[in-house]
Amino acid sequence: MKKTGEQNSDGFSKRPSLSFPPRMVEIVAPCTMVEGFTFMATHDGESLPITVPRGGVQQGQVFSVPYPGQREVATEITPFFLHHTDEGYWKDDWWQCCRYGSCHVSLWNAMCCPQLLAAQILTRLQLNMWGNSDHRHHGKRTFRTMFILVVVYWCWILALTFPLSYNIQTDPVVLSPFTSFLYNFVSWGFGFYTWFLLTKLRAAVRARFKIPSSWWGEDTCMILWCSCCSVSQMARQTANYEQHSAICCSTTGIGAPLPYESILTV
Secondary structure (H helix, E strand, C coil), X not given: CEEECCECCCCCECCCEEECCCCEEEEECCCXXXXXXXXXXXXXXXXXXXXXXXXXXXXXCEEEEECCCHHHCCCCCCCCECCHXXXXXXXXXXXXXXXXXXXXXXXXXXXXXXXHHHHXXXXXXXXXXXXXXXXCCCCCCHHHHHHHHHHHHHHHHHHHHHHHHCCCCCCCCCCCHHHHHHHHHHHHHHHHHHHHHHHHHHXXXXXXXXXXXXXXXXXXXHHHHCHHHHHHHHHHHCCCCCCCCECCCCCCCECCCCCEECEEXX
């Protein structure tokens, strides 16, 4: 405890004020986690957002952080757990898409819109929409940017092809050469961007988990052969769906982790 005081305008000392050290929360790390990510802990029935300190923590390590106040409550939980036991190999094969059931959210995301699932994986790895390290925003804007890009793409495609779907049997409409050029340019451009991003993302996942390549050009071939299976495998690699639920349209695609008990010290 530390006493502090100051003088008023008359030269007399005011009553000294007391400053107390902040309350600390002592946490036992439930698993190995990288720095900067947030998980939920509980104390006396109260849920507390705990941010992993600099350098990360190992499973079972005891670390202390300031007791989070009302103003420090995180707006979003970003659970990304980096298990060292998963380094050096894939958790499962690329064809095991139905490992968590045929109705799993990540599987349907991979089939219906692999770009959004890729954006969630990019956010977990703190990468931007080009697959590069995002030191400024830590990948927090990646999903939003990708979502806008996908919406704009489909609106553009529907606007170009709408005349073809209108009374096509009785009065077929043929696209003009310029409209056909725009349609092909946008479609091929978006397809090339998707292939480029997924290839670079797969290489980033292998680098993060220290997974060696089986043959030359593996990432490119896997994305060309079955992009849905590959992006689904990357989603399972960067998340623990056995302990966390999957969310369709969220930044990371991972639900908040289960609460862990913590010890409060003052």
